Amino acid sequence: RNGVRICLMQEILNSAVYNNNGTCQELLEFAYGSHPDCYVDNGFCTDIFLSLTNLDCLIDDVLDFSDILTILGIQQIYETTKRCAQQTVDSFLSSVGNWIQSATGRINELLTNLRDLLEGCETGLDLLFVLDSSGSIGSGNFVTMKNFVADVITHFVIRDNSTRVGLIRFTDTASILIPLGSINNTQQLTIAVNNIVYIGGGTRTDLALDLVPTAFINARVNEGIPRVVILLTDGQSNEPTLTAQAAPRVHNDNIEVYSVGIGSGIN
Secondary structure (H helix, E strand, O other): OHHHHHHHHHHHHOOHHHHOOOOHHHHHHHHHHHHHHHHHHOOHHHHHOOOHHHHHHHHHHHOOHHHHHOHHHHHHHHHHHOOOOHHHHHHHHHHHHHHHHHHHHHHHHHHHHHHHHHHOOOOOOEEEEEEEOOOOOHHHHHHHHHHHHHHHHOOOOEOOOOEEEEEEEEOOOEEEEEOOOOOOOHHHHHHHHHOOOOOOOOOOHHHHHHHHHHHOOOOOHHHOOOEEEEEEEOOOOOOHHHHHHHHHHHHOOOOEEEEEEOOOOOO
């Protein structure tokens, strides 16, 4: 990673564009154009390209996530990958394809199960999202989580007498950021979710699970409304024993729990 950054800086400082006081747009185009050689010279086709975990690091820490969504960014990816051996590219694409297919299948299964619950309960759900904001998640994956939440809630009627939504964020601590049913409008709920900040830290899944009953304090249990938790995380808790003790308490309270793995380094 540091090698790539040093290479990019040297390329810019030694460029005619930089030394001849080029425009910002010219510098931007030159920077994008010099990325491929710097990536390849620093092991992109070997160490980085063959590891989805390293690619996540590249996106989170070297590139700004929005960079890869631009025309220049797409061109940069194309120019870099075509410098690698075809066998390496094929292996990578196969791995990515399998990962996407697996993730899509899990998400579709989750949505199917939620719809099945709704069919048996015309008045909706009490739905609680639990988001892992630990350091291993990374800012890019945290955005993916928020996009997932925003997508899921579009499948439901969000209002007080139908589906109500709450949200917990956890790292070394756990906090209720959106109390259950506090926002009963899909658009406002989506805005609130998108405004949640990634903070990093540890993975205290046990604390998040312990907070679930409190988050459901105003749930409509007496009305027979299902309580559902969707936990999004990238891996094992820092306190696996405490987490193993907390999980049965949630299940034994007749709360339906779904776990969704986020990122390529799931454990």
